[in-house]
Each structure stands twice: as C-alpha cells, then as structure tokens.
Amino acid sequence: MLTLERAVELAESADGTDEICMRGGVYYISDTINMSYSGEWYSPLRISAYKGEEVVINGGFGIKLSDMTAADTSFTDRIIDKPAEGKILQYDLRSAGVTDLGEISRRGHLISEEKEPQAELSLGGSVQKLAGWPNEGYTGLISPAPGSDEYGTRTKTGIANGCSFAVDYDRPSLWGRQDEAWLAGTLGPNYEFDYYPVSRFDSGERRVYLREGALVEYYTKPYYRFENVPEELDAPGEYYIDRESGMLYYYPPEDTSPDAALTLTMPIRSAEDGSVRSMFRLEGCSNIVFEGLTLRGGRGSAVTGRYNSGISFIDCDIDSFGENGIRMDYSDRITVRNCRIHDVGQDGVLFSNCGGYADLTPNFNMVCNNEIYNFARLERSYKAGINFGYRCVGATAARNHVHDGPHAGMIFYGVNNDIYGNEFNDLVTEFSDMDAVYINNSNYPWERGNKIHGNYFHDIGRSSMNGIHQINVRAVRTDNKGCGLNIYGNLFYRIGDGGSGTSANNGIGAVTAEGTRNRIINNLFVDCTEAYYNTQKYREIEPAEDGTMYSDSDMINGVAVSELKKQMSVYLPVYGTAFPELYDFFCEHPNASKTNEFKNNMVINIAVPLSSYNGVQNAEGYRGAPELTDASGNYVSDKDPGFKSYSDGNFELSQAASELAKQFPSIRMSSFGTIK
Numbered sequence: 001m002l003t004l005e006r007a008v009e010l011a012e013s014a015d016g017t018d019e020i021c022m023r024g025g026v027y028y029i030s031d032t033i034n035m036s037y038s039g040e041w042y043s044p045l046r047i048s049a050y051k052g053e054e055v056v057i058n059g060g061f062g063i064k065l066s067d068m069t070a071a072d073t074s075f076t077d078r079i080i081d082k083p084a085e086g087k088i089l090q091y092d093l094r095s096a097g098v099t100d101l102g103e104i105s106r107r108g109h110l111i112s113e114e115k116e117p118q119a120e121l122s123l124g125g126s127v128q129k130l131a132g133w134p135n136e137g138y139t140g141l142i143s144p145a146p147g148s149d150e151y152g153t154r155t156k157t158g159i160a161n162g163c164s165f166a167v168d169y170d171r172p173s174l175w176g177r178q179d180e181a182w183l184a185g186t187l188g189p190n191y192e193f194d195y196y197p198v199s200r201f202d203s204g205e206r207r208v209y210l211r212e213g214a215l216v217e218y219y220t221k222p223y224y225r226f227e228n229v230p231e232e233l234d235a236p237g238e239y240y241i242d243r244e245s246g247m248l249y250y251y252p253p254e255d256t257s258p259d260a261a262l263t264l265t266m267p268i269r270s271a272e273d274g275s276v277r278s279m280f281r282l283e284g285c286s287n288i289v290f291e292g293l294t295l296r297g298g299r300g301s302a303v304t305g306r307y308n309s310g311i312s313f314i315d316c317d318i319d320s321f322g323e324n325g326i327r328m329d330y331s332d333r334i335t336v337r338n339c340r341i342h343d344v345g346q347d348g349v350l351f352s353n354c355g356g357y358a359d360l361t362p363n364f365n366m367v368c369n370n371e372i373y374n375f376a377r378l379e380r381s382y383k384a385g386i387n388f389g390y391r392c393v394g395a396t397a398a399r400n401h402v403h404d405g406p407h408a409g410m411i412f413y414g415v416n417n418d419i420y421g422n423e424f425n426d427l428v429t430e431f432s433d434m435d436a437v438y439i440n441n442s443n444y445p446w447e448r449g450n451k452i453h454g455n456y457f458h459d460i461g462r463s464s465m466n467g468i469h470q471i472n473v474r475a476v477r478t479d480n481k482g483c484g485l486n487i488y489g490n491l492f493y494r495i496g497d498g499g500s501g502t503s504a505n506n507g508i509g510a511v512t513a514e515g516t517r518n519r520i521i522n523n524l525f526v527d528c529t530e531a532y533y534n535t536q537k538y539r540e541i542e543p544a545e546d547g548t549m550y551s552d553s554d555m556i557n558g559v560a561v562s563e564l565k566k567q568m569s570v571y572l573p574v575y576g577t578a579f580p581e582l583y584d585f586f587c588e589h590p591n592a593s594k595t596n597e598f599k600n601n602m603v604i605n606i607a608v609p610l611s612s613y614n615g616v617q618n619a620e621g622y623r624g625a626p627e628l629t630d631a632s633g634n635y636v637s638d639k640d641p642g643f644k645s646y647s648d649g650n651f652e653l654s655q656a657a658s659e660l661a662k663q664f665p666s667i668r669m670s671s672f673g674t675i676k
Contacts, residue, residue: 004020045289093241095246107193128250130228132232154214188214295319325341348385351387381407383407451486453486457476476513481557488519491651509528549586642654
C-alpha cells in the first residue's frame with residue numbers, strides 16, 4: 001500500500017539511514033500518523049518533498065471552487081445586504097459524504113468547553129471568515145446597573161447561567177436563527193476573549209440574551225461582534241455552513257480562480273480511540289527531519305509530541321488547523337526553521353516543560369527564520385505566535401517575523417531564553433492589557449537570564465475597539481513585578497499613536513519592566529508614546545534585623561513570602577550560582593531598590609510626542625520614580641538625529657548620530673526579521 005502511513009511503518013522497522021521522498025500532489029489523511037522512530041543524529045529519518053515538488057498533506061476535505069454552484073434564492077433572499085446575483089456559491093457537503101461538521105462551542109481564557117474545533121473553510125491555506133455582523137470592527141452595549149442579576153456569573157462552573165444586556169441597535173431582529181448566532185469579543189476583562197452562544201433577541205426591549213456567558217465589570221467597555229449568521233453573508237471571504245441541510249455557502253474573494261482549492265477542515269482521529277488528535281504525533285522520537293512539506297486542514301494540531309529529541313521542521317508550510325501548529329512538551333533540540341505557520345486556532349509554535357529546570361540544562365530548541373501570522377484565531381487570548389511555555393530553559397527565537405495576531409505575538413516563561421533579530425508588528429490588535437512580547441516570570445523570581453536583543457518592534461498599541469482606544473499595551477512587558485530581564489539593542493517604532501480624547505494613549509509604550517534587576521540599555525525608541533515605564537512608586541521601607549524588606553506574612557504576587565522562601569531555597573544551590581543576586585532578592589523591595597537600569601538609549605519623538613497622559617516623563621526619557629531606576633547616558637530629542645531615511649522607515653544611524661548615546665550599537669535594518 002503506497003501511503004505515507006505505510007512508509008513511516010517501514011522506516012521505523014528498517015535499519016540504517018531512511019528517507020521518505022514524496023512526489024508532488026495532495027495526500028489526504030484521516031488518521032493520526034503516530035511515530036516512535038529513534039535514529040542517530042548523523043542519519044536522521046528525512047520526510048521530504050521530492051526535488052522541491054509541491055507536497056500537501058491534507059487532513060481536510062478538498063473542494064474545487066468550480067464544483068460549487070450559484071446559491072439558491074431561498075438562501076440569498078434572506079441576506080440583508082445582498083451582494084450581486086451569482087456572487088454567493090453553494091456546495092452540498094452531505095451529498096459529498098461530509099457529515100462530521102463539528103460543533104461551535106464556548107471559548108475563552110479559562111472558560112473554554114475544550115471541545116474539538118468546528119469545521120472551517122480555508123482558501124489556499126487562508127481560513128475564511130464565518131459570516132457575521134458587523135463586517136468590520138465591533139459593536140457594544142448599554143450596561144445594566146452594577147450588581148444586577150443580568151450580569152450572570154463568569155466562572156468555569158457558573159458560566160452557564162447566561163446574561164442579558166440592552167443595546168442601541170435592532171439588527172438581530174432581522175435574523176431568522178438568532179439561537180444559532182455566537183457573540184465573539186470581550187464582555188469583561190479586556191485581555192480576555194469571550195465566545196458565547198446567543199439565546200434570543202428581544203426587539204421590543206432591544207436586548208440581547210445569551211444562553212451562556214456573563215458580564216464582568218471592568219474599567220473598559222465591552223465590545224464584540226456576532227458570528228454564524230446566514231443573513232450576514234455579504235462580504236467577500238465569508239462563509240456559512242447550514243448544519244441542518246449540510247449546505248456550505250461561500251462568497252469567494254474577487255478574481256478567485258475557478259481552479260482554486262478550498263479545504264474544509266476535518267477531524268484527524270486516533271485509530272485507537274477515535275479522539276481528535278494531531279496530524280503527526282511523536283512520542284519518544286529522535287532525529288527526524290520534516291522538510292518542504294505543506295501540512296493543512298485538521299481540526300486539531302499539525303504536530304504534537306512528548307519526550308522527543310532532534311526533531312527538525314525545515315521549509316514547511318503549516319496552516320488551517322483548529323489548534324496549534326507545532327507543540328512539543330518535555331523535548332529538546334527541536335528546530336523550526338524557514339517555515340511559514342499561519343491560520344492556526346491557537347499557538348503557532350509551543351514548547352512546554354522543555355529543558356532541565358532543576359539543573360538549568362538548556363533544551364537547545366530553536367525557532368528561527370520563520371514567518372508566523374494569523375494565529376490565535378479560535379482561542380484568541382493567551383495564545384501566541386511563539387510560546388515558550390512553562391519551565392522552558394534555554395530556547396531561542398531568532399530572525400522570525402511574527403505579525404498580525406489578536407493577542408501577544410510571543411509569550412515566554414522560564415530561564416535563559418534568547419530572543420533576538422525578530423520583527424514583531426501589528427500585534428495585540430483586539431485587546432488591551434497585553435503586549436507583543438509578554439513575559440510571565442513574576443511568580444518565579446529565580447527565572448532569569450532571559451535576553452531580548454536586536455529585535456524590531458513596530459506598529460503596536462494603535463488599535464481601537466468600538467471607538468475606544470486600547471489601553472495598557474506594550475511592545476515588551478514583565479508583568480506583576482517580574483525581575484531580571486535584559487532588553488538591549490532593540491528598535492522600537494510607532495508604539496502608540498499619540499491620540500487624544502477617546503483615542504488617548506493610556507498606558508501605551510515600548511517597555512514596562514517591573515520588579516528589580518531589569519536592564520534596558522542601548523535601545524532606539526522612535527515615535528513611541530513612552531520608552532520605558534517602571535510602574536513602582538518609591539517609598540521608604542524599614543529593613544528587618546536580617547536585612548530583608550519583607551515579613552513572612554507579606555504577599556508577592558499572591559504567594560506568601562514564607563512559602564516563596566521555601567521554594568527559592570530549592571533552587572538557590574544551582575540558580576544562585578548563575579544569578580548571585582538571588583541571594584539578595586528578599587532584601588530588594590521593588591518600591592525601595594534602585595536596581596533597574598535605563599542607560600545609553602536614544603529616545604526620538606518626531607511624529608508622535610512623548611505622552612504625558614499618565615504623568616510627566618523625566619529628562620532621561622522614561623517615566624517612573626528616579627529613586628528606583630539607575631538612568632544615565634540617554635539621548636532624548638524631537639529632532640531627526642541623523643537617520644538614513646526617517647520618511648522611509650530606515651533608522652540606520654550616521655556615525656555622528658550613533659555617538660549621541662554612549663556605546664550605542666550599530667542599527668542595521670537588514671538584521672531584523674527573516675532572511676530570504
């Protein structure tokens with residue numbers, strides 16, 4: 001049998017060097033390809049496209065656009081804003097044998113039902129948009145009185161209570177299937193995502209009722225849109241699946257070729273228990289190379305695995321998956337290089353528990369020279385293009401281009417991770433209180449040695465949701481008093497837009513580094529509303545007799561100091577050697593210690609002024625208590641210091657300009673992002 005599954009079986013049973021060469025074409029699969037191959041580093045198993053031919057491994061159902069027909073008037077007559085005749089096409093999935101369409105389900109941070117993603121439609125690897133309203137942007141609500149029963153309860157167990165809210169529109173009164181619509185947006189904390197089922201719309205009261213969901217009082221206003229509404233299929237790129245009839249309706253973008261290939265994502269199931277799994281599942285594997293392949297069309301992840309070593313993904317295109325692109329747990333020497341990962345429902349690349357956390361053994365995982373975009377499509381918050389997850393030690397992200405994501409572009413935990421040469425832009429486009437690179441090390445003060453250097457951050461913190469500008473968005477942030485971060489030699493451009501009124505840039509800026517021992521050195525900030533913000537306020541704290549500034553009953557990020565001391569003692573024998581300052585951690589209170597550094601940076605504001613919305617910024621070009629930050633050698637100006645071409649976005653500096661800040665590094669625009 002000439003199948004990929006059979007080829008993998010033969011490779012795993014053979015001795016010596018193995019190579020699986022795939023001729024050009026589309027290979028449809030429905031079962032997870034489980035692998036347990038273990039080879040030598042000098043003779044890896046290589047699964048590749050033959051001589052660069054186009055190989056697509058597709059877990060979905062293929063549809064040619066030419067096989068679709070003009071939609072019946074029984075459907076198009078229902079559309080409110082009708083496109084031109086013949087623009088909407090239909091395809092009978094049921095007649096084609098496609099009956100497993102999945103189930104649209106509740107999603108969001110800590111509230112997801114954790115069901116398999118539903119079927120989605122992809123065009124050439126780009127997932128299309130489920131029909132909804134409004135087509136662009138969001139709408140809002142008239143908030144009920146605080147404390148009213150209308151709010152519902154937003155907990156994982158109590159969310160089924162549902163809620164209702166008044167609105168100033170009546171568009172849903174035109175929808176025939178109100179109970180099949182879904183609300184997508186934010187009804188509470190503006191850094192979280194809510195995806196709730198609609199129950200009904202009362203046109204007399206102008207009130208939306210949700211079958212599940214809750215309103216949570218927060219300091220920003222809710223914003224959302226509705227999805228899965230057939231009457232709103234009125235824009236190119238939108239689709240709708242009638243789950244009763246099995247009919248797919250689609251409005252293709254203009255000038256789409258009749259030969260274009262559509263993919264309806266399908267479940268790739270385990271042959272053992274029928275559960276939805278990834279396309280490839282690697283357990284205990286070593287030394288495998290996936291090269292020149294396109295992986296597409298599954299409702300789970302493209303590749304998952306545990307306890308693997310020496311796995312490489314080179315020149316691959318991974319798209320149209322409901323969960324992750326690549327996820328590896330408890331694994332080392334994983335390389336993702338020269339790949340394009342996009343249109344995935346959760347993380348692009350995720351490593352978790354990788355490396356020796358107890359002894360600081362690096363995992364040597366490398367994510368380099370990839371383009372990663374349009375991730376976090378279904379789970380839209382706390383999913384990132386690159387995610388170095390829990391207890392990640394010694395991973396590298398280099399020369400990637402991470403862009404166009406609703407939430408963080410990169411999230412990382414752990415120790416000694418190296419992030420350099422990347423380009424991050426157009427991120428955190430739909431939320432507030434989130435950052436292009438979000439570092440979550442606040443509960444683990446021994447997690448240090450992380451470096452963010454030589455990266456290019458631009459066009460971040462410039463979004464508005466339902467007319468209100470987002471707030472508290474940074475290019476880089478250590479949240480909740482995180483410590484020990486090294487940020488140097490980066491270029492930050494157009495972080496914030498300097499708006500006023502409802503577009504005021506509240507808490508928008510390049511770097512927030514809370515806690516102690518954070519170093520922000522030799523960075524170039526151009527047209528950023530803020531360069532650096534140390535959020536702590538200085539106050540006198542009397543040390544105890546042992547020199548500490550905490551009592552055992554004090555809390556640090558929700559953990560009692562007595563408990564944190566116990567945890568710290570476990571790591572000090574190893575971590576204290578790598579980071580001697582840990583021995584002084586409890587003697588350095590963030591509100592009393594001048595251990596943060598902001599030195600030798602250039603802060604240039606030409607088109608966008610430094611913001612005074614959150615308070616006056618000092619002469620060194622940052623905001624915060626001078627008693628807490630060692631700041632010197634910074635150059636602050638509203639004039640072009642000598643850029644190669646400010647108007648063209650080329651911020652390479654003349655020799656004279658580079659000498660304006662002490663020991664300032666050379667900026668080369670070619671050193672950012674992917675190498676072609």
